[in-house]
Amino acid sequence: MAAEREPPPLGDAKPTDFEELEDGEDLFTSTVSTLESSPSSPEPASLPAEDVSTNSNGPRPAEVVLDDDREDLFAEATEEVSLDSPEREPILSSEPSPAVTPVTPTTLIAPRIESKSMSAPVIFDRSREEIEEEANGDVFDIEIGVSDPEKVGDGMNAYMAYRVTTKTSLSMFSKSEFSVKRRFSDFLGLHSKLASKYLHVGYIVPPAPEKSIVGMTKVKVGKEDSSSTEFVEKRRAALERYLQRTVKHPTLLQDPDLRQFLESSELPRAVNTQALSGAGILRMVNKAADAVNKMTIKMNESDAWFEEKQQQFENLDQQLRKLHASVEALVCHRKELSANTAAFAKSAAMLGNSEDHTALSRALSQLAEVEEKIDQLHQEQAFADFYMFSELLSDYIRLIAAVKGVFDHRMKCWQKWEDAQITLLKKREIEAKMMVANKPDKIQQAKNEIREWEAKVQQGERDFEQISKTIRKEVGRFELIKYWEAFLPEAKAIA
Amino acid sequence: MEGRQEAGKESKPSSVSVDLQGDSSLQVEISDAVSERDKVKFTVQTKSCLPHFAQTEFSVVRQHEEFIWLHDAYVENEEYAGLIIPPAPPRPDFEASREKLQKLGEGDSSITREEFAKMKQELEAEYLAIFKKTVAMHEVFLQRLAAHPTLRRDHNFFVFLEYGQDLSVRGKNRKELLGGFLRNIVKSADEALITSMSGLKEVDDFFEHERTFLLEYHSRIRDACLRADRVMHSHKCLADDYIPISAALNSLGTQEVNQLKTSFLKLAELFERLRKLEGRVASDEDLKLSDMLRYYMRDSQAAKDLLYRRLRALADYENANKALDKARTRNREVRTAESHQQLCCQRFESLSDSAKQELMDFKSRRVSSFRKNLIELAELELKHAKASTLLLRNTLVALKGEP
Numbered sequence: 081m082a083a084e085r086e087p088p089p090l091g092d093a094k095p096t097d098f099e100e101l102e103d104g105e106d107l108f109t110s111t112v113s114t115l116e117s118s119p120s121s122p123e124p125a126s127l128p129a130e131d132v133s134t135n136s137n138g139p140r141p142a143e144v145v146l147d148d149d150r151e152d153l154f155a156e157a158t159e160e161v162s163l164d165s166p167e168r169e170p171i172l173s174s175e176p177s178p179a180v181t182p183v184t185p186t187t188l189i190a191p192r193i194e195s196k197s198m199s200a201p202v203i204f205d206r207s208r209e210e211i212e213e214e215a216n217g218d219v220f221d222i223e224i225g226v227s228d229p230e231k232v233g234d235g236m237n238a239y240m241a242y243r244v245t246t247k248t249s250l251s252m253f254s255k256s257e258f259s260v261k262r263r264f265s266d267f268l269g270l271h272s273k274l275a276s277k278y279l280h281v282g283y284i285v286p287p288a289p290e291k292s293i294v295g296m297t298k299v300k301v302g303k304e305d306s307s308s309t310e311f312v313e314k315r316r317a318a319l320e321r322y323l324q325r326t327v328k329h330p331t332l333l334q335d336p337d338l339r340q341f342l343e344s345s346e347l348p349r350a351v352n353t354q355a356l357s358g359a360g361i362l363r364m365v366n367k368a369a370d371a372v373n374k375m376t377i378k379m380n381e382s383d384a385w386f387e388e389k390q391q392q393f394e395n396l397d398q399q400l401r402k403l404h405a406s407v408e409a410l411v412c413h414r415k416e417l418s419a420n421t422a423a424f425a426k427s428a429a430m431l432g433n434s435e436d437h438t439a440l441s442r443a444l445s446q447l448a449e450v451e452e453k454i455d456q457l458h459q460e461q462a463f464a465d466f467y468m469f470s471e472l473l474s475d476y477i478r479l480i481a482a483v484k485g486v487f488d489h490r491m492k493c494w495q496k497w498e499d500a501q502i503t504l505l506k507k508r509e510i511e512a513k514m515m516v517a518n519k520p521d522k523i524q525q526a527k528n529e530i531r532e533w534e535a536k537v538q539q540g541e542r543d544f545e546q547i548s549k550t551i552r553k554e555v556g557r558f559e560l561i562k563y564w565e566a567f568l569p570e571a572k573a574i575a
Numbered sequence: 576m577e578g579r580q581e582a583g584k585e586s587k588p589s590s591v592s593v594d595l596q597g598d599s600s601l602q603v604e605i606s607d608a609v610s611e612r613d614k615v616k617f618t619v620q621t622k623s624c625l626p627h628f629a630q631t632e633f634s635v636v637r638q639h640e641e642f643i644w645l646h647d648a649y650v651e652n653e654e655y656a657g658l659i660i661p662p663a664p665p666r667p668d669f670e671a672s673r674e675k676l677q678k679l680g681e682g683d684s685s686i687t688r689e690e691f692a693k694m695k696q697e698l699e700a701e702y703l704a705i706f707k708k709t710v711a712m713h714e715v716f717l718q719r720l721a722a723h724p725t726l727r728r729d730h731n732f733f734v735f736l737e738y739g740q741d742l743s744v745r746g747k748n749r750k751e752l753l754g755g756f757l758r759n760i761v762k763s764a765d766e767a768l769i770t771s772m773s774g775l776k777e778v779d780d781f782f783e784h785e786r787t788f789l790l791e792y793h794s795r796i797r798d799a800c801l802r803a804d805r806v807m808h809s810h811k812c813l814a815d816d817y818i819p820i821s822a823a824l825n826s827l828g829t830q831e832v833n834q835l836k837t838s839f840l841k842l843a844e845l846f847e848r849l850r851k852l853e854g855r856v857a858s859d860e861d862l863k864l865s866d867m868l869r870y871y872m873r874d875s876q877a878a879k880d881l882l883y884r885r886l887r888a889l890a891d892y893e894n895a896n897k898a899l900d901k902a903r904t905r906n907r908e909v910r911t912a913e914s915h916q917q918l919c920c921q922r923f924e925s926l927s928d929s930a931k932q933e934l935m936d937f938k939s940r941r942v943s944s945f946r947k948n949l950i951e952l953a954e955l956e957l958k959h960a961k962a963s964t965l966l967l968r969n970t971l972v973a974l975k976g977e978p
Contacts, residue, residue, distance in 0.1 A: 396827075403823035410816040417809035424802040431795045434788070437942050443949055 222248040222327050224342075226320040229312045232263075239263045240312060242319060246342050258343060266341065267319055273337045274326070321475060397480045404473040418458035425451035504530065600625055603721045603736065605714040606634065610706060614638055615667045617713055621736045628737060635738065639666060642713055648731040649720075656884045656922075657929030658726065659937060661719040662873035664712040672702045690822040697815060697854070704858055708866065715870075766883050779927065785934055786882055793875040800868035807865055810857035817850035845970040849963060856959045863952035871941055878937050885930050888923045895919040 228243040245259035327333050425448045432444030507530045600623060607618040620634040646663035649655055676698050679691070720726050824843035895916035902912035 399823055399827050403820065403827065406816060406819040406823055410813065410820060413809060413812045413816055417806065417813055420802065420805040420809050424799065424806050427795065427799040427802050431792075431799050434791045434795050437938065440942050440945055443946070447949065 222246065222333070224320065224323045224327060226316055226323060229316050239265075240315075242316060244323065244342065254343065260343065262341070264315070264319070267322065270326075270337060270341045271322075274335060277335070277337075318475070325479075393480055397477065400473055400477050400480065404477060407473060414458055418455045421451050421455035421458060425449070425455060601721045601727055603714075603717045605710055605717070608706070608710045610667075610669075615706075615709065617710065619717065619736065627733055633737060635736065637735070639664070639713075641735065642716060645720075645731060645735050646716070649726065649729065650880075652729070655726065655729075656888070657881070657926040657933070658723070659874070659877045659881050659933045660726075661716055661723075662870070662877050664709070664716045667706075667709040669702060669705060672698055672705060676702070687822055687826070689825075690818055693818050693822075694815070697818070700854075701811075704861075708862075712870075762883070766886070781931060782882070782885070782927070789875055789879050789882060793872065793879060796868055796872045796875060800865060800872050803860070803865040803868055807857050807861045810853060810860065814850050814853035814857055817846045817853065821846035821850065841970055841973050845966065848966055852959055852963050852966070856956065859952065859955045859959070863948045863955070867944060867948045871944070874937065874941070878934060881930055881933060885923070885926045888919070888926045892916070892919040892923040 223246070225245045225247075226242050227245065229240045230242075232239055232241045241261045241263050243259050244262050245257070247257045249256060326338065428451060429445055429448035432441045432448060435441040435444060511527060511530055602622040604620055605617050606620040609616045609618075615638070617637050617639075618634055619637050620632070621628070622632050624631055643663055646660065649660045676695070679694055679698060720729075720732060726732070821843045824846065825840065829840075895912070895918075899909070899912040899916045902909045
């Protein structure tokens with residue numbers, strides 16, 4: 081049943097079609113058994129840029145045509161294996177991404193496989209041009225909700241536990257509906273794992289909501305006032321959006337960490353996300369170092385596309401920030417307005433009371449009531465504004481920061497490449513000198529070094545290309561998603 | 576900043592209606608006003624067929640201080656003790672908006688030119704609104720004086736209306752201001768004293784009732800006025816907030832190149848229109864509600880003053896009675912004491928009568944004015960709410976229809 085699959089994109093590995101497993105067995109369990117059978121797992125190092133599709137290993141496309149589920153398993157197996165190997169294997173997951181993500185219409189890439197109907201993975205065609213656009217790929221077959229914040233524990237050790245509910249028809253999950261309890265640091269842990277795996281290869285990992293010491297402390301201390309409930313609500317909504325964005329990303333969806341996060345009932349406590357821990361400090365130092373680095377790296381951008389995009393993102397970032405600031409001011413003033421209206425309503429009521437002309441008195445008290453209603457309305461409006469508009473904007477600002485981070489990684493990669501090249505040259509020179517001076521053993525050593533460095537150079541180059549490609553892909557996805565996401569809530573908010 | 580205002584030609588945003596009782600024998604209006612650096616010059620035009628005046632139509636230029644002078648002249652005049660003197664118009668105050676304009680001028684460079692132009696426009700509109708209000712207040716003051724059968728016959732009033740040259744009323748210098756201030760303190764102390772005097776019994780229920788009512792009313796209306804001001808201010812801030820939002824959306828829209836662009840542009844337009852609407856809501860509220868409340872706050876203060884004067888007269892009367900009794904027991908100076916007592920009695924009586932009349936007038940005036948303003952306020956709010964719903968709905972349709 082070769083499904084219709086058309087040339088799926090990029091071949092990264094196998095397109096397996098998880099969904100198709102009729103028996104809905106847990107792919108992984110069966111996969112594990114077949115692990116051995118899988119041919120060489122893709123070694124991280126050999127990510128050939130152009131050769132993306134052949135994941136140099138694993139069941140070649142040929143096998144893939146088989147309808148047999150078993151074969152699919154194979155494919156998966158490979159992926160499984162690779163996934164476990166040192167993190168540099170993002171490519172793998174891209175294929176069978178069940179998640180349907182809105183497709184980039186025009187841009188080059190989007191390894192999106194349209195899941196559903198795919199029964200048999202088809203041979204991959206490397207030609208990107210043939211990527212079809214899943215028309216309106218908005219079929220979400222995975223839905224995530226974050227709800228029911230509950231306070232667990234007491235005092236300073238208390239935390240809020242959120243229920244994460246997943247409804248999915250993807251067969252890579254063991255059940256179609258399940259929920260687990262997670263706390264905020266779990267989310268952060270997930271993010272840091274994903275980031276460490278994917279960020280430096282060029283994928284845009286959605287940023288997690290920020291830690292807020294003040295907010296959490298208030299909640300911990302147990303103040304039952306409106307600001308802490310607001311805070312919890314804000315956080316819940318942000319976490320939900322974060323998870324939704326993450327699963328929309330085809331590559332990230334395949335990640336076992338993500339799956340574990342969604343499925344397993346117990347999660348090892350992610351300790352190094354605590355704000356004041358050693359890891360936190362390390363992170364801060366790293367960030368500072370990065371910032372300095374950024375200023376010193378001078379890269380001559382050979383690719384105009386990148387330059388343009390970077391510029392665009394800069395602009396977008398600035399504008400979004402401005403818009404965000406104005407919207408915050410708007411929300412604040414609206415809250416003020418509602419408070420003032422309430423106060424006025426009260427005094428109008430009192431005035432009505434003291435007025436002895438009955439009709440006027442009645443009129444005034446009605447005025448008071450109306451004002452009160454208006455005040456409620458304003459409050460609601462303020463909240464709506466806030467949640468939809470403002471939060472969305474801040475999400476985007478963070479996303480853009482993530483994008484910038486990705487670009488930065490690219491620069492670093494380039495620099496490494498450059499460095500490797502330079503070193504190679506030096507080594508060559510040394511070799512030449514050695515030749516002249518005729519010292520055989522040194523020559524040998526030099527030759528070795530040269531080989532080593534050559535390899536590194538090649539590696540660097542490949543990395544760089546890879547990153548560039550991935551970035552392009554990602555940016556394409558990002559743009560489209562951004563549009564849809566931004567559009568809908570705003571329209572709703574207006575109403 | 577120069578600004579000219581044709582108050583007579585356009586509909587005056589007056590929140591207080593003055594019923595001229597169809598009496599056209601004396602009509603006063605402020606036909607023009609010019610604002611110069613610090614002061615505002617009003618052109619007061621009078622049309623009258625009264626014999627006092629040399630001509631039937633004439634106009635003079637007056638400044639704010641001269642209005643205050645007139646008001647004080649009334650207040651200090653014993654004859655009018657039994658009447659509610661219309662409250663003096665408030666000083667024209669452009670400080671706030673002038674400051675804002677200045678701040679805008681030095682403003683930061685992050686606002687685009689369109690934003691700057693819009694904000695400047697807003698501020699100018701605000702300035703104009705304040706200007707109009709102050710003209711209206713002054714006019715209402717004069718018109719109430721002209722309408723009142725007793726007050727309009729005051730000589731000072733005539734001088735005010737007619738005397739072609741500058742009345743050379745200098746603003747109160749510091750000594751006078753201080754004096755005025757002290758007098759106020761004395762007055763309120765006196766009042767407190769009188770009211771707490773045990774011997775003083777209010778003979779008339781009506782006045783007793785009025786007193787309690789007025790006291791309470793005055794404080795509550797002052798409260799309401801303050802809060803209404805705050806509401807209006809928030810509304811204005813809100814309207815102003817829309818400006819940067821709209822500008823940012825605009826620039827976002829011009830950056831993007833596809834479907835999102837039109838959405839952004841539409842949104843920008845939406846916010847722009849919303850802003851205008853909000854601004855109008857704010858200014859309407861301001862006019863109808865706040866101004867009215869403020870005016871009646873002052874008016875009720877004037878009524879309170881009247882009551883105080885009456886009370887004072889009562890106290891004097893009582894004192895005169897006591898003095899008479901004392902004189903009678905001592906049998907000395909009975910005559911003078913008697914005549915003094917008579918005088919006080921008469922004064923008290925006449926005061927009471929006129930006060931009663933005035934207070935009734937006050938009430939009916941107040942009721943009708945509130946009614947008119949509240950009705951207008953409700954209608955306007957309704958209109959604006961409908962307009963904004965329509966606007967939002969249209970934009971929503973347009974946005975949905977996009978992709």
